[in-house]
Amino acid sequence: MSSPQCVLELRDVSKHFSTHRAVDSVSLGIERGEFFSLLGPSGCGKTTTLRLIAGFEEPTSGEIRLNGASIQHLKPYQRNVSTVFQNYALFPHLSVRENVEFGLRRRSENHIGKRVAEVLDLVQLAGKESRLPSEISGGERQRVALARSLVLAPDVLLLDEPLSALDPNLRKQVRAELKNIQRQVGITFLFVTHDQEEALSMSDRLGVMHAGQLQQTGTPEEIYLRPRTRFVASFLGALNWIGDIGVRPEATRISKQPPGAEAPSHPATVAQSTFLGNCVHVEASLVTGQTVVAEVSRLGDNFVAGEQVFIWWQPADELRFE
């Protein structure tokens, strides 16, 4: 966990609010230049973890290290991390340029004009410098918030669900833009989200949180294909439960004839078939009463309600938990 190239390290960090353990003994190392996502449902402690790193909350116990030095007792303005807030928190009385300059001026840095121009160029806001936040679109506001933090070249950029306020069409486009910007500037991103697709598509690595605990960290492939707990498995995507075995719908096979010796098969009855455009979801009931969903190609066989079928899968696609 603690390797020399870790820019940010959490060691046994806990945050208790009266009786509630918002963050429970979280240990985590984030490498320099990495795009790391904290994924979990609302109330799982991911935003509190971010606030502990930013310095808006003080941990009840544990240590937070930035570049090898403890920072948990430092004030937010003494830490070289920066936050992109969920609602962006742009200063409404300041123009786009003044918002982006804000941090540089507080730190009395040099070449402010040049650096602001560069970062506004990077986020494609050149020409909107003198607008007020109320005079630009939601997507533009999000980019101002990003620019305002990026311009400070923080050791870690903290992003608290920055895409959730955007409309769904824009969200997918911004995902790619954000990932691109991160690659260009090489700044470490710690991205908090409850959207598994966002986390899977953007991250180099991600951590899944549940009830204040970090359940698993790994690459998107590891987390999706080898989830360590039932929670991680079901939070990252749909899952069929056949007894104690979990199988993803896209790994669940369905056929009109038994598959032969290659895998054990389970007889089932088709309950309904839903056409989704790029694929078809076939819902079938096993003799045990359990319902499974198989994702099949629309180019393959058609399955109609009431039809007798066989459900099977490759042993490699089985997910087993203790």
Add this chain to the structure above:
Amino acid sequence: MNRLRAWFLAPSWAVMLLLFLAPLAIICAYSFETRGAYGGISLPWTTESYQRLADPIYLAILWRSFWIAGLATLLCLLFGFPLALFISRSAERKNLYLSLVILPFWTSFLVRTYAWMFLLRDTGLINTLLQKLGLIHDPLPLLYNDGAVVLGLVYSYLPFVVLPLYATIERLDPNLLEAAADLGARPLATLTRVVLPLTAPGIRAGAILTFIPCLGAYLTPDLLGGGKSVMIGNLIQNQFTSARDWPFGSAISLALMAIVMALLMLFARRDPEGLV
């Protein structure tokens, strides 16, 4: 629909006409007449009262009123801002603190001013206590001076500053304060760069709600200033009582009103979307 509208507005118009515009017209007429022998007014019409306003004695009183009201307003803002900030930050106790701010209004203004006299006079609570403790020998001159008047005004008008300030501070997104700190602003920079500019409408509203009544105050300077500290309100009162010069009293009243309106318009011009 328009008839209905007219009917509903009628009572307000009646009140405004009878109780505001009519007296104002009467005062306006009085101010251009000649003083009667035993009070009241008589003819001929004249602008003499207005000419007398330029007398340095009266200008000095006007100037005093301005700086006393200005100082009281400034002190109200200085005390009121932290108080409003504190109340808005105090979660479940908010309503309790807000009622405490409003509580003094439940008793008579006159009684509260007398209470201050009992505290401040030579044989009052503060002086007696300090003498008993041996900290002073002779009583401190706490009452019947400008300081006592300013104290009384600040005490009376503090709620008028706290309430509008509280309203604007409540609307301030707490994330903005976190964002400022996150970007490297120390508390003082957060205050001057973010909090003050964004609460300016509340500061303005509080300042106006305090300054105008302070400027025209007459009970507080009368009781706590002890006649030594004459403000414009006392001068007006005198003209209608002991001086028996109704035309001059009317002229001062109208002049004061004109000055206040001019100031408000100046404020409104600087902030077209403000509360003024």
